[in-house]
Structures are given as C-alpha cells and as structure tokens.
Amino acid sequence: MKQLYTIISLLFLFTYPAWAQQHEIFNQRIRTLQVVGGTNWLSLPVSSLGGEPIHIDFDDMTHDYHRYSYKIEHCDANWNVSASLFESDYMRGFNGNQIIEDVEQSINTNHPYTHYHLAIPNADCQLTMSGNYRLTVYDDNAENEEEGKMFTACWMITEPQPLVKLKLEATSTTDIDIQKTHQQLKMELDHSQLRITHPNQLNIVVLQNGRWDNAVINPKPDYLSAGKMSWQHVRALIFDAGNEYRKFEFLDTDHPTMGIDAIDWDGSDYQVKVMTDSPRPNYVYDEAAKGSFYIRNSDNVENNNTCEYAQIHFTLKAPKQPGDVYLNADWTYGRFLPEYRMEYDEMTKTYHARLFMKQGYYSYQYLMKMEDGSIRLLPSEGNFYQTQNKYNVLVYYRAQSDRTDRLVGYGELK
Known part of the structure; x- marks a missing residue:
C-alpha cells in the first residue's frame, strides 16, 4: 500500500507543457471547419471504438474542385504523435492517399464555395485503438506537401467500455468563497481495473467548457485508497464561474x-451587425451552447451548401482593458489569433471585430490575453457562481506493455 501511495503522489508532480486539442487552419481558402462526434455538436469531438462516427466538415471558398487527401495520426496524451506505433497498430485500411469524396458546390450563394464532408470510420479506414487523433488534409494539386497542407483536425476515441469509473460534482461552496464567483469540481475515480506501477502511466485532463487555455492537468488528489482516487478540496479544481456565453x-x-441588430447589403457583401454587448452587472440565466455553433439557415434545408457567408460585426461596450480582448468559442478553435482580436475605439468606448462567417447559430464569450500570455475573464462580463458551466474529464492510461496512451475514461458534467 505504501508503494501505491508513493507512485500516485509522484504521478501528480509531473507537468506536461503542450496540452492542446486544437484544430488549425493553414490556408485561408478553408472556412467553417467543424468536428463532431456523432450528432453531438454541443460537446467535445469524442466517440468510442465501434461507436458513432466522427464527422469533419469544411468549406473551400471556391467553386473549383480540389483533390483533398487526408492522413490520420494517433497521438499520446500530450498530443504528440505516437511515433513508436505503426499505422497497423491503430487503424485498418488505407492512410495518407485517400480522397475526400463527399463534395457539394454551393447553390445560389453570394460567395461561391465547395463543401467537403468526411466521416471516420469509413469504407477505407477504421480506427482500432482508443486515444487522441489528429487528421491532416492536403491539396494533392499543390506543388509540395507543405504548400498543400490545408488544416489539421483533432478528436478523441474512448475504449468501447470504460476501464475506469468517474463521478463528478460541481459546487459553488468552494475553498475560496461560498456562492460568489467560483465553482469547485469534485471528482472520484475508480481505477481498480488498471495496473499502475509507474508515475507516467495515468494522465488526467480537466476542461471547463471545452477550453484548453485553462485546462487543469493531473491535479493532485487529496484522498487515496487501493484502486481509487478522490478530489474533494483541491485548489487546482476551483474555476472562475464566469457568465453565460453570449449568442446570436x-x-x-x-x-x-x-x-442581430441589422443586416445591410453593400453591393458585394452582407454586413451583419450583432447587437451591441453591454456590461453584465447581474447574473441572468441564458441557455447558451458554451461556445458551440450549428450551421443552418431559415429554410433549414441543405444547410451545408445553401447557407450564405457574410461579414459579421461584433461590438462590446466596455472600458479599455489592460490586455487584448478576443472573441473565444469552438469556432475560434481555442486560438488567440489576430483575426479574433478586438480593436478599441476611444471615441465610442467600445471594442469592435469583424469576421467572415457562415449562416447559423453561434455562441461565444470574450476573454482577455495579458502581456505575460495568461488568459483572464473580462470584469465587465461578470463572474457569478450560478453560471451553468460544463466540465469534461479525460483519463489516459499507458500499460507497461503499451507504446502510447489510451483514453480509458471520459466524463462530462453539465
């Protein structure tokens, strides 16, 4: 028993610098990349071995057909490629030269585009191992591989049956304050089916609303017993409660x-003005989608290739902040890029941003990036314990005979 306690204690002293499940777009032709497990667009892109497919959708902003091929890589818990694996270890079928064949040109849209859809597994490839996956799409007509690299998309695959049991609870009675501005996540993990003999074998990731910028990696448990861990009063699992996501x-x-406040046509683009976002001094319940988005129009028919693109204008009324203010959501892919940064207007005391976006439902929040790189909430957005946040927990395990990490447990608390 003493050896078990030593191993588990050492486990939670390790740090991992590069945790990120983030899609990345390399070519400006690519728009509206979305990765969904089954039909659950409101959650992380997660499925199980033999379960519902992972769906990958994106638009190419031309009507030209491009021969897009894809390559799938298995990644360890730290999202590094599982270099010691052969492709045959984690998939059956072909990899690297298969073409995305589900293609539709847009119909009667102001901006022509071509919609591409890919489902994994498919007739050409089937995944056989749980864990993290990264897919890279290439334009085969490009002169070289680097020039043809269009984007990467990421998702997670769990074991067919969980090898651990997770119990999650969020409370506003925290070790910092009581029913004020924080929420504390409490967890119980039963890992009695796993044999843990080395501190690197188990990795735990905790996410709030699918955000990786404030992910908690390997929080140290405060209670241990044979085959079980518990986190009841762990400071690392106290989160700012924030406020409900905004939406349009x-x-x-x-x-x-x-x-939407107004829609204008300027002769070349639809200019869509989202209603001005004002400070929120009080909590008001609003069932937003925690950063998710769903592509559709009023007809809700053939959404993939009939929805229009438009210039979407965001306005935030707030005093100038000490850091840069960004739009943040699933559709910004967790990235703090210049296109998502808002500009401040001293005359009107408002922040502004304009993005080229497809018709649909969008939820979002504003975050502030400080000079030291840290991410904070905006004071004007409010911070209330009643906020309906979503928490996800990923449990990775590497047996002594394994050459990479498997995803043996997944939990979600809404």
Missing part, C-alpha cells in the same frame, strides 16, 4: 433574427 443566430439575409 444569423438565419436570413432579409431580416434580423435572434441577437
């Missing part, structure tokens, strides 16, 4: 829908 729906080019 751009469904029609003729009249505004939810959250």
Whole structure:
C-alpha cells in the first residue's frame, strides 16, 4: 500500500507543457471547419471504438474542385504523435492517399464555395485503438506537401467500455468563497481495473467548457485508497464561474433574427451587425451552447451548401482593458489569433471585430490575453457562481506493455 501511495503522489508532480486539442487552419481558402462526434455538436469531438462516427466538415471558398487527401495520426496524451506505433497498430485500411469524396458546390450563394464532408470510420479506414487523433488534409494539386497542407483536425476515441469509473460534482461552496464567483469540481475515480506501477502511466485532463487555455492537468488528489482516487478540496479544481456565453443566430439575409441588430447589403457583401454587448452587472440565466455553433439557415434545408457567408460585426461596450480582448468559442478553435482580436475605439468606448462567417447559430464569450500570455475573464462580463458551466474529464492510461496512451475514461458534467 505504501508503494501505491508513493507512485500516485509522484504521478501528480509531473507537468506536461503542450496540452492542446486544437484544430488549425493553414490556408485561408478553408472556412467553417467543424468536428463532431456523432450528432453531438454541443460537446467535445469524442466517440468510442465501434461507436458513432466522427464527422469533419469544411468549406473551400471556391467553386473549383480540389483533390483533398487526408492522413490520420494517433497521438499520446500530450498530443504528440505516437511515433513508436505503426499505422497497423491503430487503424485498418488505407492512410495518407485517400480522397475526400463527399463534395457539394454551393447553390445560389453570394460567395461561391465547395463543401467537403468526411466521416471516420469509413469504407477505407477504421480506427482500432482508443486515444487522441489528429487528421491532416492536403491539396494533392499543390506543388509540395507543405504548400498543400490545408488544416489539421483533432478528436478523441474512448475504449468501447470504460476501464475506469468517474463521478463528478460541481459546487459553488468552494475553498475560496461560498456562492460568489467560483465553482469547485469534485471528482472520484475508480481505477481498480488498471495496473499502475509507474508515475507516467495515468494522465488526467480537466476542461471547463471545452477550453484548453485553462485546462487543469493531473491535479493532485487529496484522498487515496487501493484502486481509487478522490478530489474533494483541491485548489487546482476551483474555476472562475464566469457568465453565460453570449449568442446570436444569423438565419436570413432579409431580416434580423435572434441577437442581430441589422443586416445591410453593400453591393458585394452582407454586413451583419450583432447587437451591441453591454456590461453584465447581474447574473441572468441564458441557455447558451458554451461556445458551440450549428450551421443552418431559415429554410433549414441543405444547410451545408445553401447557407450564405457574410461579414459579421461584433461590438462590446466596455472600458479599455489592460490586455487584448478576443472573441473565444469552438469556432475560434481555442486560438488567440489576430483575426479574433478586438480593436478599441476611444471615441465610442467600445471594442469592435469583424469576421467572415457562415449562416447559423453561434455562441461565444470574450476573454482577455495579458502581456505575460495568461488568459483572464473580462470584469465587465461578470463572474457569478450560478453560471451553468460544463466540465469534461479525460483519463489516459499507458500499460507497461503499451507504446502510447489510451483514453480509458471520459466524463462530462453539465
């Protein structure tokens, strides 16, 4: 028993510098990349071996057909490629030269585009190992591989049956304050089916609303017993509660829908103004989608290739902040890029951003990036214990005979 306690204690002293499950777009032709497990667009892109497929959708902003091929790589818990694996260790079928064949050109849209869809598994490839996966899409017509690299998409695959049991609870009675501005996650993990003899064998990731910028990696448990761990009063699992995500729906080019103030046509683009976001001094319940998005228009028919693209204008009324203010959501892919950074207007005391986006439902929040790289909430957005946050827990395990990490447990608390 003493040896078990020593191993588990050492486990949670390790740090991992590069945790990130983030899609990345390399070519500006690519828009509206979305990765969904089954039909669950409101959650992380997670499925199980033999379960529902992972769906990958994106648009190429031309009507030209491009021969897009894809390559799938298995990654360890730290999202590094599992270099010691052969492809045959984690998949059956072909990899690297298979073509995305589900292609549709847009119909009667102001900006022509071509929609591509890929499902994994498919007739050409089937995954056989749980864990993290990264898919890279290439344009085969490019002169070289680097020039043809279009984007990467990431998802997670769990074991067919969980090898651990997770119990999650979020409370506003925290070790910092009581029903004020924080939430504390409590967890119980039963890992009695696993044989743990080395500190690197188990890795635990905790996410709030699918965000990787404030992910908690390997929080140290405060209670241990044979085959079980418990986190009841762990400071690392106390999160700012924040506020509900904001949202809007751009469904029609003729009249505004939810959250839209005005729609204008300037001769080349639809200019869509989202209602100005004002400071929120009080909590008001709003069932937003925690950063998720769903592509559709008012007809809700053939959404993939009939939805319009438009210039979407965001305005935030707030005093100038000490850091850079960014839009943040699943559709920004967790990245703090210049295109998502808002500019401040001293005259109107407002922040502004303009993005080229497809019709649909979008939820989002504002975050602030400080000079030291840290990410913070905006004070003007409010911070309330009642906020309906979502928490996800990923449990990775590497047996002594394994050459990479498997995803043996997954939990979600809404």
